[in-house]
Amino acid sequence: MASLDTKLVNVLGDRTAKALETGIGAKTVMDLLRHYPRRYEVRGELTDISTLKPNDDVTILAEIFSVNVRPLHGRKGTILEVVVTDGSAKLSLTFFNQAWRERDLRVGRQGLFAGKVGEFNNKRQLAHPDYELITDGADVDSAVDQFAGKFLPVYSATGKLPSWKLAQCIALAVEALDDIPDFLPERIRLNHRYPTLREALTWLHNPTDLSQAESARQRLTFDEAFLLQLLLAQRKDQLRKLSATARPARLGGLLEAFDLSLPFQLTQGQREVGVEIESDLAQSHPMHRLLQGEVGSGKTVLAIRAMLAVVDSGGQAALLAPTEVLAQQHLRTLKKLLGPLGEGGMLGGSDHATQVTLITGSQSAVSRRESNALAASGDAGIVIGTHALLSESVAFHDLGLVVVDEQHRFGVEQRDGLKAKAQFPPHLLVMTATPIPRTVAMTIFGDLDVSTLRELPLGRQPITTHVIASLEKPAHLSRAWARIREEVALGHQAYVVAPRISASSPTDADMEFLFGNASQELTSVEELAPMLHAGPLSGLRVAILHGQLNSDEKEKTMSAFAYGEIDVLVSTTVIEVGVDVPNATMMIIMDADRFGVSQLHQLRGRVGRGDAAGLCLLVTTAEPESSARIRLEAVAASNDGFELSRIDLEQRREGDVLGVSQSGTRSHLRLLRVLRDESLIDLARKDAQDLVQSDPLLSHHPDLIQELKKISADESVDYIDKG
Ligand code: ADP
Ligand code: MG
Numbered sequence: 001m002a003s004l005d006t007k008l009v010n011v012l013g014d015r016t017a018k019a020l021e022t023g024i025g026a027k028t029v030m031d032l033l034r035h036y037p038r039r040y041e042v043r044g045e046l047t048d049i050s051t052l053k054p055n056d057d058v059t060i061l062a063e064i065f066s067v068n069v070r071p072l073h074g075r076k077g078t079i080l081e082v083v084v085t086d087g088s089a090k091l092s093l094t095f096f097n098q099a100w101r102e103r104d105l106r107v108g109r110q111g112l113f114a115g116k117v118g119e120f121n122n123k124r125q126l127a128h129p130d131y132e133l134i135t136d137g138a139d140v141d142s143a144v145d146q147f148a149g150k151f152l153p154v155y156s157a158t159g160k161l162p163s164w165k166l167a168q169c170i171a172l173a174v175e176a177l178d179d180i181p182d183f184l185p186e187r188i189r190l191n192h193r194y195p196t197l198r199e200a201l202t203w204l205h206n207p208t209d210l211s212q213a214e215s216a217r218q219r220l221t222f223d224e225a226f227l228l229q230l231l232l233a234q235r236k237d238q239l240r241k242l243s244a245t246a247r248p249a250r251l252g253g254l255l256e257a258f259d260l261s262l263p264f265q266l267t268q269g270q271r272e273v274g275v276e277i278e279s280d281l282a283q284s285h286p287m288h289r290l291l292q293g294e295v296g297s298g299k300t301v302l303a304i305r306a307m308l309a310v311v312d313s314g315g316q317a318a319l320l321a322p323t324e325v326l327a328q329q330h331l332r333t334l335k336k337l338l339g340p341l342g343e344g345g346m347l348g349g350s351d352h353a354t355q356v357t358l359i360t361g362s363q364s365a366v367s368r369r370e371s372n373a374l375a376a377s378g379d380a381g382i383v384i385g386t387h388a389l390l391s392e393s394v395a396f397h398d399l400g401l402v403v404v405d406e407q408h409r410f411g412v413e414q415r416d417g418l419k420a421k422a423q424f425p426p427h428l429l430v431m432t433a434t435p436i437p438r439t440v441a442m443t444i445f446g447d448l449d450v451s452t453l454r455e456l457p458l459g460r461q462p463i464t465t466h467v468i469a470s471l472e473k474p475a476h477l478s479r480a481w482a483r484i485r486e487e488v489a490l491g492h493q494a495y496v497v498a499p500r501i502s503a504s505s506p507t508d509a510d511m512e513f514l515f516g517n518a519s520q521e522l523t524s525v526e527e528l529a530p531m532l533h534a535g536p537l538s539g540l541r542v543a544i545l546h547g548q549l550n551s552d553e554k555e556k557t558m559s560a561f562a563y564g565e566i567d568v569l570v571s572t573t574v575i576e577v578g579v580d581v582p583n584a585t586m587m588i589i590m591d592a593d594r595f596g597v598s599q600l601h602q603l604r605g606r607v608g609r610g611d612a613a614g615l616c617l618l619v620t621t622a623e624p625e626s627s628a629r630i631r632l633e634a635v636a637a638s639n640d641g642f643e644l645s646r647i648d649l650e651q652r653r654e655g656d657v658l659g660v661s662q663s664g665t666r667s668h669l670r671l672l673r674v675l676r677d678e679s680l681i682d683l684a685r686k687d688a689q690d691l692v693q694s695d696p697l698l699s700h701h702p703d704l705i706q707e708l709k710k711i712s713a714d715e716s717v718d719y720i721d722k723g
Contacts, residue, residue, distance in 0.1 A: 001178040004030035011176050012169055020169060023161040029173050033201050035166065036220070036670060037153030040213060043114045043130070046148060050088040052117045052124055059114040059148045061140070062086040064107050069099045080105075084113060092125040110134045112147040128164070151207045170205050177201070183703040184223060188687050194219035218680075221671040225684035227711055228669070230704070232446030233685075233692040239447065240285050242425045245315065247400050248282035253312035254341055254352055254381075255305060261339065262301070264457065270298055273451040277306050277429065280449070281401070287427035290407070290445050293453030294641045295433045295605025296460065300333060300580070302453075303403045306429055311354050311381035315400025319384045320418055322409035324360050325545070326578040328555045330384050330405070331358045332562065333580070344379070354381030361388040362551035390417045398423065404430040406577045433577065433605065434598050435641045439678045440649060442685060463604055463614035465636040467592075467629070471621050480588055480617050481536030487586045487615075488540055488567045494586040495606055496532065496570045498523040499594045501546045523590040529570040537568055545571040576602050582610030592618035593628035597648040600635045649675060 002010070006029045008017040026032040043059045052058055062084035069080050080095040082105050093113060095101055105111075115129035130152070134143045155166040182189070182197040189196070195203060195215060203216035249255050266274065273291060280287035293299050307317035321327040334356050335342050344353035357371040357380040374380035378397025383389065399422035404415055407430035419426055430448070441450055470477045484494045499522045525544050533542045543566045545557050554574075560566050562581050569575070569584075576599060587607045592600060600618065608614025618636060622628035634647055674681065691698070698705050 002029050002173065002176040003178055004028065004033070004180055006176075008032060008173075011173055016169060019160060023158045024166075029177065032170060032173050033177075033205065034670060035155060035170065036204060036217075037213075038156050039154050040151040040207070040210065041154055043148050043150045043152065046144065048088045049084075049086045049091045052091065054117050054119050054124065056117045057115070058117055058126075059112060060084070060086055060091070061110070061112055061144060062091070063110050064105055065090060067102060067105055067107055069102060072096070084111075092123060093129050093131075094120075094125055094127050096128075104133060110140070112144065114147070130164075151210060151213065153205055174202055174205050181703050183701070183707040184219075184226070185691065185701060185704070188226075188691075189219075192219075192222065192683070194222065197223075217671060221677060222680055222684055224669050224672040225677065225681045226688055227708060228443065228672075229446060229681070229685040229688035230692065230698075231708060231711065233688045234696070234698075235447040236288075237692050237696050239288050242285055244284060244286040244425045244427060245400060246282050246284045247310045247313040247315055247427065249278050249309040250312040252352075253308070254338075254354060255308040255312055257341055257352075258305065258308050258338065261341075262337070266301070267298065267453075267455055267457055269293075269453045269455050270302060273302055273453060274305055276449075276451050277302065278309060281306065281309055281427055286425045287401075287429065288448050289429050290441070290448040290450045291429060291431045291453070292435045292441070292450065293431075293433065294435060294456060295602055296609050297433075297453040297456055299431045299433070299453060300330070300405075300578075301337075303405065303429060303431060304334060304337065306427075307382050307401060307403065310401040310427070312352075313400075315398050316375070316378060316380065316396050317382050317401040317403065318389060318396070318399060318418060318421075319382065319403045319405060320389055320410065320414070321384065321386055321405045322577060323547075323574055324362065324386050324551050325554055325558050325574050326405065327358060327360055327384050327386050328551075328558060329562070329579060331356060332559065334382065334384070342382075344381070355379050356382045356384065359383060359385035359388050359394060360551055361386060387414065390414055394421065396421050399426050401427045401429065404428075407432050408434055409577070433602060433641070435645055437642065437646050437649065437675060437678075439674050439681045442681060443674045446685075459611050461608060461611065461613035462639055463608040463616055465604060465616040465618065465639075467632045467636050468617050468619045469621070469624065469629075470619050472624070477619060478536065480619070481532070483615070483617075484537060484568060484586060484588070485540070491583075492585040492612060493561065493564065493566070493581065493583050494568045494588070495575060495584060496528065496568060497575070497587065497589045497603055498525045498528050498570065498572065499591045500524045501548055501572055502526040522594065525570050525572055528590065532568070532570065540567040541565065542568045542570060545569055545574060547572060547574050573599070573603065575606055579606050580609060581606070584609070585612050586615045586617075588617045588619060590619050591621070592632055593620045593622040597631055597635055597651075598641070598645050600632075601641055601644045604635075646675065 008020055008027060008029065011029060012020070020026045020032060024035055026035060041057055045059070046061050047058045049060055049062065063086070065083045065085045067080070067082050069078055071077070072079055077097045078099045080099050080101055082093040083090055084093060111131050111133040113126060113129045113131045115126035118125055118127055132143065132147045134140055153167055155163045157163045157166065177198065180198050184194070184197065194200070200216040200219040203212040204220065207213035207216070277287070277289065280289055291299055291302060303319065307319065310317045319330060321330055338356065341353045342356045344355045355374055357374045359368065359371045359375070363371070372393055375383045376395045376397060383396070402415070402418050404410055407415070415428070415430070419428065435452070468476045468480060487494055502524050503526070525546050529542055529544045543557050543560070545554065549557070557566070557569070561569050564583060584607050587604055589595070589600065589603060595603070604614070604616035607616060618632045620629065620632055622632070635644060638644055695701065
């Protein structure tokens with residue numbers, strides 16, 4: 001008898017075990033049983049041979065009429081052809097290299113034969129059918145009952161392991177299975193009326209009917225969600241037990257002065273989230289919060305308020321931004337919004353003022369030394385930076401809060417690297433403008449508290465988006481350039497986005513990954529800008545921006561654009577995230593089909609940030625009705641980031657949704673689909689939280705601890721840390 005941890009060698013023998021290890025990476029009985037069927041084939045009611053149609057899955061009762069083995073034409077091997085008849089017609093069954101079946105398949109014997117009807121040389125046939133011969137004198141009716149109406153698992157075959165071979169091995173393993181412990185707490189199992197683990201595994205691989213298979217699948221899917229949520233709940237519980245310095249907001253400090261000087265009223269949502277953040281910061285355990293919100297919903301202000309609260313109570317805050325363009329912009333915004341409050345130590349600075357400094361990879365050595373010193377002494381209450389913030393030379397006097405903007409651009413190590421620069425666990429606020437569906441958030445960011453900003457500030461006009469098919473309607477593209485001229489004439493500004501920097505530069509890896517190789521000629525910034533300048537946009541102030549410019553050039557261009565000294569910015573996706581120039585009202589995206597749905601939504605979020613309406617044109621050469629075109633139409637039809645991110649996620653494979661490493665064949669998420677299994681994840685999360693609350697160390701559930709250990713050991717769970 002076998003347990004789930006028994007090595008396959010001991011159940012199936014050496015050769016088969018080896019084949020299974022190379023084929024599907026299975027070493028133990030559990031590994032093998034986790035190779036779930038893709039679907040089931042039903043051996044249906046008996047069919048007359050005369051009515052068979054190609055591609056039907058059929059079961060017939062027939063008598064063997066002739067048997068014939070011959071060598072394969074021009075190749076090694078034999079073919080066994082068995083012709084059967086049911087009186088209504090004849091049908092041929094073929095087996096390759098299985099001449100040994102001749103011993104059983106003798107003329108005159110009756111049997112049941114099942115398979116998919118194929119056609120060869122205009123003759124219908126079944127290749128490698130399942131069959132069961134009926135022993136002479138046996139009860140034909142009961143043989144039929146047993147054979148037909150059965151649900152046969154179909155497995156994804158790999159290499160040398162066809163589905164039927166896998167089915168055989170799995171059936172043997174299921175048969176050998178002893179009484180096995182069930183890690184799912186019985187109370188939870190009974191509550192959901194799930195089968196035991198043993199039943200579930202047996203039913204999934206060998207159901208008597210589809211409802212059995214379904215209930216097995218439910219249970220095993222629940223297991224996946226439950227274990228994951230349990231890990232997250234435990235992690236959250238541990239975080240809650242860490243101690244951090246409480247940073248309660250102080251009356252009469254920077255935060256209050258900032259609120260008074262704000263040129264606008266906070267939205268209802270901003271106020272609510274602001275309160276959540278402030279009360280988190282006032283706790284003596286670290287805040288661990290994700291702020292997600294629609295593009296342009298005003299997350300930056302909330303980050304600034306959180307940072308000021310921390311500065312007010314004597315600590316420092318670091319703001320990590322994914323690009324230099326964005327880091328520079330944050331510095332400009334802060335300086336503008338803080339005014340004298342941000343000029344601490346300087347003449348004319350306010351009494352309780354602080355200093356804001358910027359650390360990036362490409363600043364000069366002198367200015368870098370200056371910034372480092374301000375951070376280390378604590379004179380800079382707020383330190384903004386790119387990845388450079390993580391370098392060893394950067395130290396803080398008392399880092400109390402880490403804010404990560406556009407967190408999806410960073411890995412866990414980077415976030416943790418910055419956190420490690422604090423003496424005590426700092427508070428953490430991560431922000432993302434790619435709103436994701438709730439269950440995905442719960443799964444990826446399960447150990448974070450989530451705040452969501454759904455509304456845009458009052459007075460925003462919706463962005464209108466159109467798709468322009470530049471091949472079918474070239475006139476529309478000319479019209480698009482003319483529209484830019486009109487916007488500029490009204491005193492507004494525009495972006496033109498292209499997928500690559502120069503004719504020779506590759507597109508970015510993400511795009512290759514999503515859309516395959518970029519063999520098609522793609523528009524480049526360096527080619528497009530002079531063309532526009534000499535042609536349709538002549539006389540306008542056109543500038544270019546991309547990642548390969550040095551930091552001075554980037555800063556100069558971006559701030560010139562922000563101050564309205566540039567009319568049209570021709571750029572790569574470096575402006576995708578965060579860039580905020582409210583006077584820009586129009587965007588044209590070239591080769592828009594090269595970008596993902598959420599990415600397009602992010603990009604166009606650069607316009608329509610002020611009180612004038614925004615216009616975004618998606619230019620494409622993709623065929624009408626192509627999936628690329630449909631994707632673009634979807635973006636044009638909706639301004640709802642949540643809906644679009646769902647569309648985006650639905651197009652990815654599950655591993656990519658969760659960011660699981662691609663090699664994760666051993667990943668324990670096999671059945672769970674975070675978009676589809678929303679209610680199941682809800683249930684599992686609730687159960688997991690209740691359990692951790694009553695028994696944080698799971699001391700009453702040793703089997704569960706074992707099971708969690710197995711998952712944690714699996715390297716592919718790093719997605720859990722994505723927060
Ligand atoms: P995102 O959430 O995409 O990061 P930002 O924080 O950059 O958005 O804010 C977008 C713009 O909206 C900025 O110009 C900001 O100053 C402005 N803004 C933020 N909150 C409000 C508000 N309550 N009323 C009006 N404008 C606001
Ligand atoms: Mg932002």
